[in-house]
Amino acid sequence: MQELVKRASELLADGSVARVLGWKAGDLPYNPEPAYFENEEQLRSFVYNGFCGANLSKYMIEASKLEGKTLVFLKPCDTYSFNQLMKEYRVDREKAWIIGVGCRGKLDIEAVKRSGIKGIESISEEDGELKIKTLYGDHSISYAEAMLERCHSCKGKEHRVYDELIGESEETNDSERFAGVTEIEAMSPEEKFAYFQKELSKCIRCNACRNVCPACSCRKCVFDSNKFDSAQKANTDSFEEKMFHIIRAFHVAGRCTDCGECSRVCPEGIPLHLFNRKFMKDIDELYGEFRAGEDAETKGPLTDFTFEDAEPGVVAERG
Amino acid sequence: MSITAKTEFKPKIVAFCCNWCSYAGADLAGSSRLSYPADVKIIRVPCSCRVNPMFVLRAFEKGADGVILCGCHPGDCHYSTGNYYTRRRMTLLFSMLDYIGVEQGRTRVEWVSAAEGVKFSTTMNEFVEKIHSLGENVRLGDLRCRN
Amino acid sequence: MYKIKTENLTALFQKIAGHQELYLPVRNAGQVNYANWSDEAEVDLNVLNTVKSPKDAFFPQSENLYTCKRDGKKITIEPEQLKSQNFVIFGMRSCDLKGVEVLDKVFLEDPLDTFYAARRDHGTIVAMACNEPEETCFCKAFGIDAAEPNADVATWMAGAELYWEPLTEKGEALTEMVRELLDDGSEEAVEEMKTNIRRIIAKLPYSDLSMDGWNGEVLDEKFNSELWDELYKPCLACGTCTFVCPTCQCYDIKDYDTGNGVQRYRCWDSCMYSDFTMMAHGNNRTNQMQRFRQRFMHKLVYFPANNDGMYSCVGCGRCVAKCPSSLNIVKVVKAFQNQGGEQ
Numbered sequence: 001m002q003e004l005v006k007r008a009s010e011l012l013a014d015g016s017v018a019r020v021l022g023w024k025a026g027d028l029p030y031n032p033e034p035a036y037f038e039n040e041e042q043l044r045s046f047v048y049n050g051f052c053g054a055n056l057s058k059y060m061i062e063a064s065k066l067e068g069k070t071l072v073f074l075k076p077c078d079t080y081s082f083n084q085l086m087k088e089y090r091v092d093r094e095k096a097w098i099i100g101v102g103c104r105g106k107l108d109i110e111a112v113k114r115s116g117i118k119g120i121e122s123i124s125e126e127d128g129e130l131k132i133k134t135l136y137g138d139h140s141i142s143y144a145e146a147m148l149e150r151c152h153s154c155k156g157k158e159h160r161v162y163d164e165l166i167g168e169s170e171e172t173n174d175s176e177r178f179a180g181v182t183e184i185e186a187m188s189p190e191e192k193f194a195y196f197q198k199e200l201s202k203c204i205r206c207n208a209c210r211n212v213c214p215a216c217s218c219r220k221c222v223f224d225s226n227k228f229d230s231a232q233k234a235n236t237d238s239f240e241e242k243m244f245h246i247i248r249a250f251h252v253a254g255r256c257t258d259c260g261e262c263s264r265v266c267p268e269g270i271p272l273h274l275f276n277r278k279f280m281k282d283i284d285e286l287y288g289e290f291r292a293g294e295d296a297e298t299k300g301p302l303t304d305f306t307f308e309d310a311e312p313g314v315v316a317e318r319g
Numbered sequence: 320m321s322i323t324a325k326t327e328f329k330p331k332i333v334a335f336c337c338n339w340c341s342y343a344g345a346d347l348a349g350s351s352r353l354s355y356p357a358d359v360k361i362i363r364v365p366c367s368c369r370v371n372p373m374f375v376l377r378a379f380e381k382g383a384d385g386v387i388l389c390g391c392h393p394g395d396c397h398y399s400t401g402n403y404y405t406r407r408r409m410t411l412l413f414s415m416l417d418y419i420g421v422e423q424g425r426t427r428v429e430w431v432s433a434a435e436g437v438k439f440s441t442t443m444n445e446f447v448e449k450i451h452s453l454g455e456n457v458r459l460g461d462l463r464c465r466n
Numbered sequence: 467m468y469k470i471k472t473e474n475l476t477a478l479f480q481k482i483a484g485h486q487e488l489y490l491p492v493r494n495a496g497q498v499n500y501a502n503w504s505d506e507a508e509v510d511l512n513v514l515n516t517v518k519s520p521k522d523a524f525f526p527q528s529e530n531l532y533t534c535k536r537d538g539k540k541i542t543i544e545p546e547q548l549k550s551q552n553f554v555i556f557g558m559r560s561c562d563l564k565g566v567e568v569l570d571k572v573f574l575e576d577p578l579d580t581f582y583a584a585r586r587d588h589g590t591i592v593a594m595a596c597n598e599p600e601e602t603c604f605c606k607a608f609g610i611d612a613a614e615p616n617a618d619v620a621t622w623m624a625g626a627e628l629y630w631e632p633l634t635e636k637g638e639a640l641t642e643m644v645r646e647l648l649d650d651g652s653e654e655a656v657e658e659m660k661t662n663i664r665r666i667i668a669k670l671p672y673s674d675l676s677m678d679g680w681n682g683e684v685l686d687e688k689f690n691s692e693l694w695d696e697l698y699k700p701c702l703a704c705g706t707c708t709f710v711c712p713t714c715q716c717y718d719i720k721d722y723d724t725g726n727g728v729q730r731y732r733c734w735d736s737c738m739y740s741d742f743t744m745m746a747h748g749n750n751r752t753n754q755m756q757r758f759r760q761r762f763m764h765k766l767v768y769f770p771a772n773n774d775g776m777y778s779c780v781g782c783g784r785c786v787a788k789c790p791s792s793l794n795i796v797k798v799v800k801a802f803q804n805q806g807g808e809q
Binding site for chain 3: 028032034058119136201210212224226233261268
Binding site: 181184185187189190191192193194195196222239240242243246247249250253275278279282283286287301302303305306307309310311312313314315316 | 373376377394404406411414415417418423427428459460
């Protein structure tokens with residue numbers, strides 16, 4: 001981490017960048033927040049640790065509108081989002097100085113709490129174990145167990161776009177990416193419906209999944225339109241949540257890099273990635289393997305076609 | 320006199336038809352006196368690719384029991400390539416609907432040219448029959464539109 | 467003071483639910499929220515904070531106000547019925563109780579909100595002391611005692627027993643209803659619990675949070691502070707903090723076109739949203755900094771100014787735990803404090 005701060009100070013000092021976009025230490029052991037730093041003094045509160053899960057590519061949309069270059073720290077999977085945003089002309093490569101930072105999986109405080117740990121006072125790491133001191137005694141949990149869902153299907157340790165690299169990365173992939181989707185696909189229509197009904201009935205329409213998403217970069221979202229009677233904020237027991245979540249996922253289909261921010265931020269723990277990954281799986285199967293954000297040039301599957309594409313009836317045919 | 324019999328299920332079907340082929344196909348079906356059920360409400364769109372997935376979901380939300388999209392045959396699009404995009408989009412959308420547990424068959428895409436009045440009429444008859452067999456759309460409707 | 471063995475709680479719930487609707491923390495798809503009790507419901511009384519606060523019981527996230535129906539040329543208007551059945555809400559914590567007090571200030575003052583008032587009249591609150599407060603809690607900063615919930619009935623979970631003490635007439639009536647399931651309990655066990663809870667609370671990281679400098683008098687100073695420009699930056703403009711909050715009370719009224727009529731409903735609004743307080747001429751808050759500032763100014767300045775110094779934050783810690791960007795009211799309060807120190 002000291003290396004990151006040192007390099008950031010250098011670049012700020014010689015005027016190469018006007019500001020630094022990184023993470024600022026929080027007041028609890030696990031709540032750093034995305035932050036801008038403009039001088040060395042501010043950088044004293046800079047932090048980079050296991051809880052820096054936030055994907056800063058999203059913030060680069062706004063930072064691209066500011067005067068001067070912004071130094072941004074991107075983890076390998078965040079660079080996919082940056083590429084995708086470049087492809088859509090939503091960020092300006094010229095306005096970014098990208099330092100690719102090492103990543104060996106990010107932590108999910110919800111996963112820690114789910115294991116029954118509460119009253120957290122401090123968290124430290126020893127040999128792949130998190131040692132957690134709490135008001136109610138000491139606990140430990142393995143690093144892997146406390147990882148964010150997305151890190152279990154890690155895209156790899158390679159940064160897809162960067163100016164320089166600092167730090168080592170590790171691949172943390174330990175599960176089959178589409179396993180969750182396949183499981184649902186195997187259910188009967190009644191089971192599928194019940195499953196999603198149960199999950200989506202928790203939705204509080206806070207729009208966190210949408211607002212955190214680097215692919216959701218519309219200036220005005222259709223669900224925010226006051227000319228449209230599907231309210232963006234009313235949770236009803238009927239169809240609205242389903243429509244919102246289908247449309248949200250559909251609109252990012254072929255553009256979603258599977259960064260997993262939606263599932264990370266959902267206050268109700270709805271596995272939103274299961275919507276996005278369904279589209280990815282279908283795209284892979286029907287139109288050839290595709291990974292959004294691998295580069296900033298390739299046409300996305302929904303803005304492309306071939307004459308031989310499957311007909312929509314294929315959905316029923318494959319059963 | 321009192322009504323005792325349960326009211327018969329009359330499916331509401333929304334058909335999005337492209338202006339250049341399918342809408343003309345529907346016209347031809349009409350002028351050729353080929354019949355298709357009155358339950359089908361046609362919405363004319365400039366091209367099948369004008370149909371945003373949201374249109375389909377909104378139709379269901381507001382009480383449709385089935386939604387069908389008709390456009391020019393692939394290769395014949397008035398705008399050259401619009402229907403190729405439709406094809407991909409609707410394939411993914413239908414797959415998603417299937418994934419969340421909506422009965423297969425409530426949605427369909429059919430390519431109908433301006434000369435295919437017969438195809439239009441048989442397609443609609445088939446589709447209405449299919450929706451009849453599936454019954455009322457419960458899973459995608461908004462409860463507030465029920466009463 | 468009464469008590470009941472925890473293994474008999476299901477019988478207690480059955481008994482209550484036999485007479486009235488019972489609303490309590492239930493685990494559904496991995497998360498605990500307040501829900502109606504049923505035989506299948508997985509009740510979870512151990513979780514400290516439900517994801518959504520229990521304010522839904524009195525002020526639901528969306529509720530219908532009236533329905534217009536069109537039949538040819540005839541239009542009928544049916545107002546929504548007010549709550550007329552008694553219900554019990556079980557398991558509220560001290561902070562959430564204080565949250566209801568805040569809502570009372572808004573909805574029970576003139577003009578009276580009849581929908582809310584009807585629910586308050588018919589609801590009996592059974593509250594629980596917080597056995598195991600968490601690091602996100604800061605109710606102490608607002609003078610709330612998590613060991614001494616002040617509701618219709620107060621309860622304490624001590625080992626294998628739940629201690630039960632009615633505090634109001636409504637509480638007495640409920641106690642009477644379930645009297646056969648309760649045994650007499652001693653005060654001592656409860657006193658020990660209280661001491662224990664207060665001891666833990668004193669150790670919490672946010673317990674020394676001071677609200678000095680936040681009151682109804684500091685409007686201009688706080689409003690014009692340059693700190694907001696820095697503080698709001700990580701904010702994603704989602705509504706998580708406002709929707710999990712036990713005191714946020716802003717709502718919007720909307721019409722839903724049902725195809726053959728209109729349903730007028732109200733739903734929670736969020737000051738984080740771009741259409742918050744949108745009027746015909748536009749919106750009086752045009753950027754996220756202003757919206758972000760509104761939330762905290764409302765809770766810590768405007769509300770106390772209009773309500774004898776009462777803050778509309780109760781320190782439940784839900785926003786601390788749930789903000790996607792790890793922002794929260796504690797960080798805001800601390801930022802202003804630190805600024806004061808530097809000057």
